[in-house]
Amino acid sequence: MIQVTVFTKKSAASSESCYTGISLSGHAGYGESGQDIVCAAVSALVFTTANSIEAFTEDAFNGEADEETGMFTFSFPSNISPESSLLMNSLVLGLKNIEEEYGRSYIHIRFEEV
Numbered sequence: 001m002i003q004v005t006v007f008t009k010k011s012a013a014s015s016e017s018c019y020t021g022i023s024l025s026g027h028a029g030y031g032e033s034g035q036d037i038v039c040a041a042v043s044a045l046v047f048t049t050a051n052s053i054e055a056f057t058e059d060a061f062n063g064e065a066d067e068e069t070g071m072f073t074f075s076f077p078s079n080i081s082p083e084s085s086l087l088m089n090s091l092v093l094g095l096k097n098i099e100e101e102y103g104r105s106y107i108h109i110r111f112e113e114v
Contacts, residue, residue, distance in 0.1 A: 019088040021075030028106040
């Protein structure tokens with residue numbers, strides 16, 4: 001199962017939370033090895049988000065990945081731009097959709113305020 005932790009932080013300017021990072025570990029185990037569409041979908045979402053933030057924003061971030069263990073971490077060390085916020089919102093929406101479609105036995109998302 002893929003364990004996802006989405007890190008949130010309350011905005012000082014409003015009562016709304018924003019996403020400040022994400023941590024993933026594990027493999028979904030859906031279908032045959034090499035044919036796991038849940039792992040492929042999650043990987044595509046997280047790597048596209050990280051690459052988009054790097055290409056389309058000037059926000060600094062920290063990231064690390066290990067294909068063997070399925071570990072991926074991504075976080076912003078400081079406040080983020082509206083563009084990065086939109087990309088993070090899109091990432092979380094996509095992950096929630098995968099969780100709803102395939103179930104918590106393959107991917108489980110939790111939120112943690114930092």
